Amino acid sequence: MQEPLRTVLAGCGGMSETWLAIARTLPDVKIVGLVDLRQDAARRRAQEAGLSQVAIGSDLKSVLAQTSAEVLFDCTTPEAHFSNAMLALEHGCHVLSEKPMADSMAHARRMVEAATKAEKLYAVVQNYRYKPGPRRLERFLRSGRIGNLTTVNADFYIGAHFGGFRDQMEHVLLLDMAIHTFDAARFMIGADPVSVYCREWNPSGSWYRHGSSAVAIFEFDNGVVFTYRGSWCAEGLNTTWESEWRFVGQNGSARWDGAEGLHAQRGIPNSGFLSKQEAVEIPAVDGAGKTLGHESIIREFVTSLRRHTTPETVGTDNIKSLAMVFGAIESAQAGQVVRIQF
Numbered sequence: 128m129q130e131p132l133r134t135v136l137a138g139c140g141g142m143s144e145t146w147l148a149i150a151r152t153l154p155d156v157k158i159v160g161l162v163d164l165r166q167d168a169a170r171r172r173a174q175e176a177g178l179s180q181v182a183i184g185s186d187l188k189s190v191l192a193q194t195s196a197e198v199l200f201d202c203t204t205p206e207a208h209f210s211n212a213m214l215a216l217e218h219g220c221h222v223l224s225e226k227p228m229a230d231s232m233a234h235a236r237r238m239v240e241a242a243t244k245a246e247k248l249y250a251v252v253q254n255y256r257y258k259p260g261p262r263r264l265e266r267f268l269r270s271g272r273i274g275n276l277t278t279v280n281a282d283f284y285i286g287a288h289f290g291g292f293r294d295q296m297e298h299v300l301l302l303d304m305a306i307h308t309f310d311a312a313r314f315m316i317g318a319d320p321v322s323v324y325c326r327e328w329n330p331s332g333s334w335y336r337h338g339s340s341a342v343a344i345f346e347f348d349n350g351v352v353f354t355y356r357g358s359w360c361a362e363g364l365n366t367t368w369e370s371e372w373r374f375v376g377q378n379g380s381a382r383w384d385g386a387e388g389l390h391a392q393r394g395i396p397n398s399g400f401l402s403k404q405e406a407v408e409i410p411a412v413d414g415a416g417k418t419l420g421h422e423s424i425i426r427e428f429v430t431s432l433r434r435h436t437t438p439e440t441v442g443t444d445n446i447k448s449l450a451m452v453f454g455a456i457e458s459a460q461a462g463q464v465v466r467i468q469f
Contacts, residue, residue, distance in 0.1 A: 274377030
């Protein structure tokens with residue numbers, strides 16, 4: 128029987144509680160160190176998680192060396208992901224990171240290159256694609272029940288009062304939240320983005336410093352057009368965090384409210400000026416461990432290390448979702464369509 132993977136978690140804010148709770152259920156993971164710029168936060172999290180014999184520190188390099196770590200769980204802010212990943216890969220660790228992968232495409236490319244060179248697994252938590260709705264829709268759309276997909280629309284409207292670093296971030300909606308929707312779109316459409324036009328703004332009354340609202344139009348390499356409308360300062364009539372979606376195929380459409388409501392219809396040929404519609408079932412996905420968000424990707428990451436397989440959100444793939452974010456930001460700044468570069 129293999130020894131558990133010696134794992135250090137960096138970033139002991141609120142999200143680390145979820146990661147540690149999941150880690151406790153995984154016999155192949157042993158948390159051996161906690162790192163945070165505020166050591167008292169790391170100590171508090173260790174106490175709350177019942178971790179009495181772990182290294183505590185504010186310097187990732189020293190904790191990795193002290194613990195002979197094999198894996199880094201990175202729950203730090205986006206600006207720290209690049210330096211943490213590069214340091215961990217240099218140390219010989221596999222890395223699983225919170226999204227977004229990096230704070231720039233240049234950093235993301237270097238991280239992917241470093242992981243390849245080190246022959247280590249680097250992956251990103253894109254938990255939204257592991258929820259039941261996207262899993263069902265991806266399979267349904269692939270089945271062709273509404274014909275070839277042509278158009279996808281997603282709306283995200285939530286008034287989120289975080290406080291803290293998000294209130295001061297530039298491009299806060301696109302960089303910190305929209306990547307969830309963009310990654311889910313890539314997954315369900317089953318293609319790669321090639322171009323984007325985006326308009327970003329900060330409405331009057333916004334409690335964010337910059338970029339809390341955006342509209343973007345993406346074109347994919349299979350011809351599908353994907354539109355995104357979003358705001359993080361929209362009070363009233365909030366969508367779910369998963370957004371509200373419409374999928375238009377050549378023969379019918381599907382709609383998802385971001386929660387339990389999934390519906391589809393297709394037109395009956397030659398049935399009138401406005402075609403009569405018939406309901407189309409969107410089957411449930413057999414339980415394959417793919418519907419639990421964070422737990423699914425963390426489990427898949429650990430399983431991939433043991434079986435030498437590749438998780439869905441490996442860095443070489445997830446960089447395409449990040450490219451959608453930075454392509455949208457570039458377009459918003461330039462005021463024109465831009466090509467998306469991986």
